[in-house]
Amino acid sequence: MESGVSSGRYLRFCLSETQLDFPGQPYSVSVLKVGYCVPQADGSFRADGTISLITGPRVILVDTGGPWDRDFLLQSLKDRGLDPGHVHVVVGTHGHSDHIGNLNLFTSALTVVGYDVSDKDTYRPNRLAEGQVYSVDQHVSIIPTPGHTGQDVSVQVTGTSTGTILVAGDLFECCADENSWRDLSLNPAVQEVSRQRALDTADIIIPGHGPPFQVLRS
Template sequence: MEGAETPQVIVLFDGYSKTEKNFMLANCSCTLIKGPPHVIVDTMTAWDCEKLRKALIANDLSCEDIDFVICTHGHSDHIGCNYLFPKAVHIVGFSISQEDIYFNHDFKSGKEKVISDKVTVIPTPGHTMQDVSVIVKTCNGVVAITGDLFEKEEDLHDDSIWKSAGSDSEELQMKNRKKILEMADFIVPGHGPMFKVDK
């Protein structure tokens, strides 16, 4: 069993995205980093509160136990249940806050935010210009929780998947995708199951 010194990455819900006739069905991956510190990455939509609460209880945690809420970017399917965690520090894209206090941190110039010696938030703009990814050092290797920098594993071989999901800068997104692929052993993408990086 992994102890407090080595965080455990638990994907609570796999994200998905599919186009129907007149609409799109989508929700993001939601990931628990079980520490301490305890971290939730991407809180899905505002309609997911009960299933998120239940998932935490199943992992012997409550909303009050969460120390950090990290949203890889500010789209509605990634921030919907942030309100469940009033005691946590919230990092939404490049913004860091707790209650009405906003902390200065220069993600824009590439500065990383260290959560612990095993958990770091790094700027990875592209999908939006304020995207971040969470890098976690675990017993099984480095896990990158990337939000929509990667939509799903299939977009490794088909660029049209991530490009069609929207990209504020395809050039930056390609650069940061490459960066993550070089550093990670596993990736939790924004709208698909976690996958192993084929080195």
């Protein structure tokens, strides 16, 4: 662990970029690529979203990075003995280009982007927009966590060696994001509620633009 960040009654321990694999039963979680967001001198910023892989009874990819990540993503899957056809579910935590830039690689997967759940061109009824969870199975759930955009979701995985993991997209920018996330939020008040719920329930959070962090609750 690299450092601790106080957040009210929570303490976040920022993990190093070597701590990216979380084994479990029946599911394990791996961060394939750590996202980043770096301001530039001209007022622009360079950014790419975190890409995470959940493996177990089903193979679930959470966020696909930007279109520029195509070759990296394919090679990362190949290194694990996988190709896009092995992915059962692909989740885009929200609709920004650095998170859904390679959806077209996964034509046979169930696709979840925000509150839309589709199997090819068939859109499945769900209650994400009503604040209800969409269950993949008893161990993996897709949870509405709006605020950064109007339809953000996160993926919760139970039963890992470190407890409950939340792959959170841009609900959290990074471990130490207390002074930055509000500037990027469509609705900070709503996002604050989503963040507090996440901190109440998750043991490890994988943010959209930085390494995972551990949550300790007082």
